[in-house]
Amino acid sequence: MKRTESLYVVIAGCGRIGSIVATSLSVFGSNVVVIDADETALENLPEEFTGFKINGDVTEISILKEARLDKADVLLALTGDDNTNFMVSTVAKRFFGVKRVIARVNDPSNENIFKEFDIEIISPTRLTAMSILRELGVKEA
Numbered sequence: 001m002k003r004t005e006s007l008y009v010v011i012a013g014c015g016r017i018g019s020i021v022a023t024s025l026s027v028f029g030s031n032v033v034v035i036d037a038d039e040t041a042l043e044n045l046p047e048e049f050t051g052f053k054i055n056g057d058v059t060e061i062s063i064l065k066e067a068r069l070d071k072a073d074v075l076l077a078l079t080g081d082d083n084t085n086f087m088v089s090t091v092a093k094r095f096f097g098v099k100r101v102i103a104r105v106n107d108p109s110n111e112n113i114f115k116e117f118d119i120e121i122i123s124p125t126r127l128t129a130m131s132i133l134r135e136l137g138v139k140e141a
């Protein structure tokens with residue numbers, strides 16, 4: 001992986017996906033703030049992670065202000081809950097003026113609502129299904 005331009009990235013959620021993304025972005029030159037209500041998740045970030053950790057609820061405006069979301073180039077909403085990801089994404093775009101917002105969407109039936117609010121999406125469910133179909137030589141319908 002090549003070094004990225006220095007971005008200021010706020011990541012909501014420090015589960016498996018959030019941890020990997022946060023560490024990689026940090027190692028390759030971005031300034032990263034990770035927010036999670038589970039202190040253990042933050043403590044489990046590897047030594048290579050050089051960013052900031054905030055233990056708190058991503059749905060609280062005070063926590064987003066503490067993360068300096070208004071200065072962020074990108075918000076990544078990577079919690080395991082679509083409702084939380086939608087809420088923090090829309091607040092980031094509309095209240096904090098974050099230009100690029102990418103959200104994890106677990107339930108494919110929720111994808112359109114995110115798109116209606118101009119939120120970029122990543123769907124682990126859809127990506128997994130597409131990978132399985134590709135392995136079987138089947139094109140997605």
